[in-house]
Amino acid sequence: MIKPIFFFLLIFCTVQSFSQNLIYKSNGTILNSENQKISPDQVRELLANNQKLLADYNAGRSKKTTGNVLLIGGPVLIVADLITAVTAKIDLQNGTEKGFPTALTYIGVAALIIAIPIKIGFSNKIKNVVTDYNNGLKMGNNEFKIQKTEFMTNQNGAGIRLTFN
Structure with missing residues (x-):
């Protein structure tokens, strides 16, 4: 009697x-x-x-990509506007020069400001997915499902056959 129980526990621990x-x-x-x-x-x-976890993970990865684009694009826009202002030629007729902070600078600053909460949000979303996945494993609801249970007998004895998903 001990031997079948031992093998059942061994198989269960392996799974x-x-x-x-x-x-x-x-x-x-x-x-x-x-x-x-x-x-x-x-x-x-x-x-x-x-x-649900897959959708949340994909949303977190999308947020990461969006945050990276904004985090890199913001300074690029600011530097591009600065380079344009530095290399701009003075209008000789009016004696005026194109001003530095144009719309590109403001868009770049806005992109940097928006990128911060997006980057924080993706991190929290993926952390929650990992936590929920690990909690689901502990509960055992995502491990496997028994599709079929059969009671079998032959000349050597009796047993139960479980067919897993």
């Missing part, structure tokens, strides 16, 4: 060991339980069973 906890590091980097970096495509494969 449980395949559940992979995720670890969130800064800047959207996700590590597996062995501290190896996981690519975004691999994370999407892990989250494929839970559409």
Whole structure:
């Protein structure tokens, strides 16, 4: 009697060991339980069973891209406007020079200001996805589902066969 219970627990522990906890590091980097970096495509494969977490992860990655574009684009616009103002020629007829802070500078400053909350928001969104994924693994609702249970007998004895998803 002890032998079948032991093997059942051994198989159950083996299946449980395949559940992979995720670890969130800064800047959207996700590590597996062995501290190896996981690519975004691999994370999407892990989250494929839970559409809500997958949608939140994709939204977080989109926010990261948008934040990076604004964070890089803002200073580029400011520097471009500064270079334009420095290299502008003085209008000899009127004696006036084109002023420095033009619309490009204001757009660049606005892009920098908008990028900060977006970058913070993507980080929190991905942290929440990792936390929810790990909590789901602890609860066991995403591990596996038993599709079929059969009671079998033969000349060697009786047993239960479980067919997993």
